[in-house]
Amino acid sequence: MSSLPPSLAKPVDIAPLWLVELVARHIFSGVLKAHPDIFERLNSYRQTRYGFSPTDLPLHFTVVPASRTLTVSRGAPPLADARIEGPLVLLLGLLEGRCDADALFFSRELAVTGDMEAMLALRNALDDSAIDLPRELGALAGPFSPLIAGTARYIRTRALEGRDMTWN
Template sequence: MPLPSTLVAPIAVTPLWLIERVARTIFAGVLRAHPDLFERLGEYRQTRYCFSPSDLPLNFVVVPATRTLNVSRKPQKPASDACIEGPLVLLLGLLEGRCDADALFFSRDLTVTGDMEAMLALRNALDDSVIDLPEELGSLAGPLAPFVTGTARYIRKQALEGKAATWN
C-alpha cells in the first residue's frame, strides 16, 4: 500500500534538514530503547544500509557502527553497501518484525541490492529487537503520548493489513 499523495507532496517541499532531524530523533529514540540492536551484526556493523521507500522522494542510510542516519533526496543515489527498496509501510513493518521479508522479496514487493549477507545479518539482528514504532513515537510526544501511540497503532494496523505475517 503506497502512501497517499496528500502525505507525500508536503515531504517533497519540506527542507531536508528538517526531515533529517525528525528521522534522527526517532532513530535515536529507537537506539535508546534498544541499545544492543546492532550487536548481532558482527562484521556487518560497518555496512552502509540504504532504505529507499518507493513511495517517498527520500533515501535513508544507516551505518550501525557509528549509529548514524543520513537522509537524501531522490533521484540521488547515496553511497551504500546494501539497499532495500519498497513501500514505506512495508519497510517499517520489516523494522518491527511484523512482515515476512522472504515472502515480500519473492513477491517482488521489496527489492534488495548489494550485499545480501549484510541484509540477512540485519534481518537477524531485528528478529530479537521487538521494536514497537508507535510506542517509540509516543515516547517522544510528551503528554500527547496516548493519542500519538493509539493513532500510530491504528495506522500501522490498517497499512499492514494482509502483509503482517511475521517471520519470527
C-alpha cells in the same frame, strides 16, 4: 494498502530535509536507547552502509551501525553497501518484524541490491527486537503522546492489513 497515502506522503515531500532528518534521527535515537544491543548481532557487518529507499517517498535513509548514524537525503540514492527498496509501510513493517521479508522479496514488493549477506545479517539482528515505532513517535510528542502513538498504531494496522506477520 501497500504505499503511503498521498495525504501522508505530501507533507513529508514538501517538508525541509533538515526537519525530516531531525525527526528520523530522534526516532532512530529512541530505538537505539530502547534496544542498545540491536546491532550486536551484525558482527562484521557493523561497518556496512545500509540504504533504505521508500518507493513512495522521494527520500533515502542511510544507516551505519558502527557509528550509530542515520542520514536522510533526496535525489539520487547515496552510496550504500546494501540497499532495500519498497513502499515505506513495508520497510517500517520489516523494521518492526511485522512482515515476512522473504515473501515480500520473492513477490517483488521489495528489491534488495548490494551485499545480500549484510542485509540478511541485519534482518537477523532485527529479529525479535520488538521495535514499536508508534511508541517511539509518541515519545517525541510530549503531552500528545497517547494521541500520536494511537494514531500511528491505527495507520500501521491499516497499512499492514493482511501482511502483519513475523518472519519466523
